Amino acid sequence: MNSQLDVEDLIKNCVKHGYNLLNLSFRSIFVLNPSIIQAQHINELYLNDNKLAMPPVELCALTNLTVLSLENNGLTMLPGEICKLQKLNTLILNGNPLTILPEQIASLLNLSELFISEVQLTYLPDGICELVNLKILSAKSNNINRFPENFIKLKSLSWLNMCDNELLYLPTDFYNLQNLFYLNLDRNKLTNIPECLTKMKQLSSISLQFNEISELTDDTLLGLSHVSKLDLRNTSVIDGDNRWKSMDHIYIGKLGLDNEDIKIINEANDGLVLKEM
Numbered sequence: 001m002n003s004q005l006d007v008e009d010l011i012k013n014c015v016k017h018g019y020n021l022l023n024l025s026f027r028s029i030f031v032l033n034p035s036i037i038q039a040q041h042i043n044e045l046y047l048n049d050n051k052l053a054m055p056p057v058e059l060c061a062l063t064n065l066t067v068l069s070l071e072n073n074g075l076t077m078l079p080g081e082i083c084k085l086q087k088l089n090t091l092i093l094n095g096n097p098l099t100i101l102p103e104q105i106a107s108l109l110n111l112s113e114l115f116i117s118e119v120q121l122t123y124l125p126d127g128i129c130e131l132v133n134l135k136i137l138s139a140k141s142n143n144i145n146r147f148p149e150n151f152i153k154l155k156s157l158s159w160l161n162m163c164d165n166e167l168l169y170l171p172t173d174f175y176n177l178q179n180l181f182y183l184n185l186d187r188n189k190l191t192n193i194p195e196c197l198t199k200m201k202q203l204s205s206i207s208l209q210f211n212e213i214s215e216l217t218d219d220t221l222l223g224l225s226h227v228s229k230l231d232l233r234n235t236s237v238i239d240g241d242n243r244w245k246s247m248d249h250i251y252i253g254k255l256g257l258d259n260e261d262i263k264i265i266n267e268a269n270d271g272l273v274l275k276e277m
Helices: 003-017 034-039 057-061 080-084 103-107 126-130 195-199 218-223
Strands: 021-023 044-046 067-069 090-092 113-115 136-138 159-161 182-184 205-207 229-231 264-267 272-275
Touching (some): 003 034, 057 080, 080 103
Parallel strands (some): 021 044, 090 113, 113 136, 136 159, 159 182, 205 229
């Protein structure tokens, strides 16, 4: 069957039966079928692993969407009209050569999960700081070298993955992200453990693998005594001090896989189970 006809049939079937979820992944879609606007009732739309290159403006008519996945396409930009998706909770854009995100993303005030890994970003737009309900942000494998000035406005942020970027430091006021419990900064350009992390008593897991860190001072060690995992593997920090022997939460050395592997993060406090993306 022709793939376009196949997609049209799937859309018609979704509309006919009133399904809330429409999965059009792995369909070799180059251009989104205009009939998609008939499915304005749907809450979840999955278009990952297709061949979309043009901004799919038709999506912006689906104002009941809470989950939208456009992962692994060829998108170089997003339509500014994406701001119409006011009910959106989860947006997955991984694996598209976007290079930038539209400032209109600031209008998605209900967004709680944003996945923008491997999209060739060199910076996070200022608009991202307006997403006050954002809890999960994955922006790994980009070329980001700094955080936007008002990043600490993301007071709800609890899970942050900035692995494989170009970060040299963290903002001095980073500690104001008082709900952050998981932080992955693997494969950046850090030369020391940021002091601001010692002020974040809610942090449970910190990963700093493959950075240029060479020292773990007594003050830092004491300041991070509250964390359940401090991963310094594949840095220049040497496991040669007896004071660390009984500290099972500190990982040092060259053994073990790096954090680019898929992981499951279980947070018992709020029941969050997250597959890293």
